[in-house]
Amino acid sequence: MKSDRDIDGKLREIFREVFGLEQITDETSPETVPHWDSLRHIELIMTIERVTGKEFSPMVAIEMRSVREILRVLRSM
């Protein structure tokens, strides 16, 4: 298990890659990012899985719709 700091840094990189966002906060979500639609969400999930080497169960993956949620799930894995 990597440290929280590692996970934060990786997630920032992933958001830059998938959404082109330079800055993210815990509150970053489909409500604040206009291009975060259901199709782009799948790209986000698959990119996180590839980068972290972890695999989400599909229902968890669909429901984690904010940076806060994603961090919570990642830290619990």
Added chain:
Amino acid sequence: MVENHGWTESLVKENFEPLSPQTLPSLLARVDEEQSYVAYQRAGRVLQAFETGIPKEGGAAKQGVRVALLGSSNIDPFAAYVRVETHRHGLTATCFVASYERYHRELLDPNSELNAFQPEIVFLDLEVASLVPGAARYGLRDGGVVAILAKLDDLVNAFRAHGTALIVVSNFVNTNARPYAIVKSPEDAAYVELNRRLATHFKSGSNVIVLDVDGLAGYHGRGRSCDGKLRYLAGMKWSESFLPVLARSYAAVIMAARRPTYKCLVVDLDNTLWGGVVGEVGGEGIVLGPNPPGLMYMDFQSAILRLYDRGILLAISSKNNPDDALGVIRGHPHMILREEHFASIQIGWEPKPEQLRRIAKDLNIGTESLVFVDDDAVERAQVRHFLPEVYTVELPKDPSRYAHVISTMTEFEQLAMTVEDLRRNAMYVEQQRRDSFRQSTGSFEEFLCGLEMVVEIGVNDAEDIERAALLTQKTNQFNLTTRRYSQAQIREMMTAPLTRVYTLRVRDVFGDSGLTGVAIIKKQKRTWIIDTFLLSCRVIGKELERVFLGEILDDARRADAEAVEGLYVPTAKNGLVEKFYLQQGFEVGNVEKGTWVFPLSRFSREREPWLEIKRQ
């Protein structure tokens, strides 16, 4: 809904992703490396954003094709895959996508967005569970097979009423099969029956083809083709690993529908058909035999022989001493390909582009019909540079991969296999015999008499639709107007009251050349207008054009027409027939429009003594 989720424009505007054509090569490289969902979506997005403006290697903007993807699951993300795999063949796909249950309305409603989109090709990837009520719960049952075929007929017929696109129906993958089943279930049997009946369900000429996705899934592994992950995450039927494979098969269909077919595989010899250089090691020293590494080359030759059996012409282009190379081809005990398999053999020291030009000339085809296979990267680069229209295969360094490259290439795929395809190689051998007969006879008349030709003229014969459409699509040289027609259009002209579709078949003492001529007549008051007049290059030079035209003029006279009007539309390839109507006694009509007129009051027919004409 044309595929556009509202984000594409804003994405270009805000430029938060480097969406320029310059990023494409690196995105495509990532696709090659990962084959991943994410990589395909990114590359697909760039292709979509710039779909009309991406030049092909510095050349002009590429040609486009309008493709509709209809699926009973979520297939929206699949459009990116189709874009990428079509782009590899130099064609830009504009996609319309309808997921889930929308396909019913899109096909049935004449005012649907699908019809407004005017697709050229419609792909239907439907599931048993969507087509038969109850199947989602209880699976495919007795009666389900008939119900599915009837449902597909309804959808296809409804769409046919207002669209002429090629329809591609995927067959069905039994994802419920128990992998370890010892005794098959009734459902397993029903799937086998369904695919068996579907394969021949749509008649040739209906412009519907069935894509064997079940076979493709078998090749990939059925268990790996649907693994549940994307199903639960995104409502998609297929797995991440199968989507690229399926998209390549769609691209093969798109290319087969769009471009003239490749006709001939040209192979190098040393280190391609066998290992080693025969000029250095001699016939006994080359690597070719039933054990590895010689087996790799035998397998490669077997793969090429399968192309030959499908009607693909074979030719040799080799820098070699002819005696050395022919010695191997004729005498080596483990050669699978022999002299008789090759329609043209160029062995010498000319540059390869020159050898390829000679092969094309020999076979009376254009160099754009050639596929070139050579282990030498320098030779390949030279052919790519001087003959960019030739498809040059990127052969891997490792000869153990050669056979796989041949069996997975899609360049020779065709929408339908005709009897002529299967006979093509035999026909070229017959042609060689005709040529030597021509050289051994004295006058041209003697030659024609010696052939004992029998010509059959058909009019509006539904059996000829497929072949007639194909000839309009691929005949370039002896073609007065070069108008390309689909099977649906030919069918329509055969049934319309003011059009007639003529076909010409010919056989002689050397063999049957089959359907090799097409003419289309449009009647306008008392004038017959020749919309199309073409002959396959295999039968040129035997005065058949005069016979064919004579029959049409005779028909026109008997139908009380006053005149027959011909038209010559010049292209880069049909200079051969520039003076055709003049030679046939037509008078100049409208010079600007290129029309020629034959007043039937002048018509008199001399029957050619050297052939027999049969009318239906």
